[in-house]
Amino acid sequence: MSIRKYNPKQGARIGLSLGLMLGLSGGAAAELAVDSCPPERLQAVARYFSVTTAEAPQHYQSAYRQFPARAIGAAPDPLPLARGKPLGEVEFRYADSARRLDDFLQDTRTHAFLVLHKGQIRREQYFNGGTAETRFLANSLTKSLVGLLVGVALEQGLIASLDEPVSLYLPELAGSAYDSASVRQVLDMTTAVRFAGQDPKAAGRGRDIEAAAGRSFACGQSLRPHPASALPSEDARHGERFSYVNTNPQVLGALLERVAGMSLSQFMERNLWSRIGTEDMAYWLVDQPAVDNAMEHAWMGFNARLRDYARVGQLLLQEGEWQGQALIAKDWLEASEKPTEGFLQRLPERPQFGYSHQWWIPFGGAGELMGIGFGGQYLYVNRPSQLVVVQLSANPAYDPQQTSEQALAAFRAIADQLEQE
Numbered sequence: 001m002s003i004r005k006y007n008p009k010q011g012a013r014i015g016l017s018l019g020l021m022l023g024l025s026g027g028a029a030a031e032l033a034v035d036s037c038p039p040e041r042l043q044a045v046a047r048y049f050s051v052t053t054a055e056a057p058q059h060y061q062s063a064y065r066q067f068p069a070r071a072i073g074a075a076p077d078p079l080p081l082a083r084g085k086p087l088g089e090v091e092f093r094y095a096d097s098a099r100r101l102d103d104f105l106q107d108t109r110t111h112a113f114l115v116l117h118k119g120q121i122r123r124e125q126y127f128n129g130g131t132a133e134t135r136f137l138a139n140s141l142t143k144s145l146v147g148l149l150v151g152v153a154l155e156q157g158l159i160a161s162l163d164e165p166v167s168l169y170l171p172e173l174a175g176s177a178y179d180s181a182s183v184r185q186v187l188d189m190t191t192a193v194r195f196a197g198q199d200p201k202a203a204g205r206g207r208d209i210e211a212a213a214g215r216s217f218a219c220g221q222s223l224r225p226h227p228a229s230a231l232p233s234e235d236a237r238h239g240e241r242f243s244y245v246n247t248n249p250q251v252l253g254a255l256l257e258r259v260a261g262m263s264l265s266q267f268m269e270r271n272l273w274s275r276i277g278t279e280d281m282a283y284w285l286v287d288q289p290a291v292d293n294a295m296e297h298a299w300m301g302f303n304a305r306l307r308d309y310a311r312v313g314q315l316l317l318q319e320g321e322w323q324g325q326a327l328i329a330k331d332w333l334e335a336s337e338k339p340t341e342g343f344l345q346r347l348p349e350r351p352q353f354g355y356s357h358q359w360w361i362p363f364g365g366a367g368e369l370m371g372i373g374f375g376g377q378y379l380y381v382n383r384p385s386q387l388v389v390v391q392l393s394a395n396p397a398y399d400p401q402q403t404s405e406q407a408l409a410a411f412r413a414i415a416d417q418l419e420q421e
Helices: 008-014 026-031 039-049 056-060 101-107 141-155 183-187 207-219 247-260 264-271 306-317 330-337 402-419
Strands: 069-072 091-094 097-100 110-117 120-126 282-285 302-304 353-356 359-362 368-373 377-382 387-393
Touching: 039 207, 069 264, 091 101, 091 402, 097 101, 097 402, 101 110, 101 402, 110 306, 120 306, 141 183, 141 247, 141 264, 141 302, 141 306, 141 330, 141 368, 141 377, 183 247, 207 247, 247 264, 264 282, 306 377, 306 387, 330 353, 330 359, 330 368, 359 402, 368 402, 377 402, 387 402
Parallel strands: none
Antiparallel strands: 069 282, 091 097, 110 120, 110 387, 282 302, 353 359, 359 368, 368 377, 377 387
16 A cells, blocks of 8 residues: 655645644744754644645645555445436525525635435535545544444454453553543543643643644654553543543544554555445545554545545445445444433534534434534535535634534535425
8 A cells, every 4th residue: 555755845835734733833833843853844734734824725635645645445346426406506594694505615715515415416516726536635524434434343343342441452552541541432532631731621622633743744753652642631531521632533543553453544445435436546644654654644634535525425324335235334323323421412612513433413403424624624414314415625714613503504404405305
């Protein structure tokens, strides 16, 4: 499996802030300059992933060319998606205001948008240089794909139980805050961890991995040691509350790699990507150019075509089955739609969503799942309506709560309109 190489000189020219480097700037970037990784490279990487720059659309359409990435083979016989009647104009309401879908796509600097209804493409659009052949970075939507792969590993018996300690599979985490966390707690973002040198409250806002990720992208330093540096939270225990920690899916990626005996990209290719009619290979960003020890950025690094993201959604509509083969267990998908803990059913920081198995669960509905990436990448699945919506953006005004709530309102309006046909 090939890995594209990173050109550090080119990266230094292009290079701030992936929702990943959340707010990384100036002094924060300087704090990451350790172990001989120059601050100018770190700043360049942060600029590259920023959604606020004019170049963001191009960056989000070419990240797999800029940084080391593993290729994930497509289906040997791609399955074309049929085209249905074009979807008309859609209006929706958010915050007591009427909005048009077209305006929302423009305002959020969308690159690609697709509506798949009952297996047929009802709307497909590209903007800002994107095309049907472009591979778009999914940021934290990647986490939801990792959640599916955990379900595959559980079904295959590679993971015996979600309630086992994650350190049972990753003994290098013994002695860290993850030592006493279960696989389920890592999966559902209910771990209680923090990291040295950061505000204890910052871990819950995804800033936990920025230093390690910055050094990885800028200087090819390994992500592997990072999870073992986790410290116990000062005001919570595992399983007590939701805390959005990017290191959690990185731990899941290491877990899948360990139990499967192959890279995360290989596991994805063998079990899902090559089996759902995908039309082109995908790429997963890895932490370093060295092939033997490279590790995927399991928390944010997936790149694929718009229609292939939609095929993932179609797989979920079909309850994990594709052409008569069960690729994901039905009960896993049902569990992904239904948070087990009461505090996960409606999150105080995002009252329109719950959370389960690395997926956001729209509140007040049924049979809905939503993968969300920083900057506005969405994979929305509505099983009762047989609807998949994919939106891929680099929104300079992205707000994790408000923008996602607007997207949900727009997607539900699409479902309502289709049901009235």
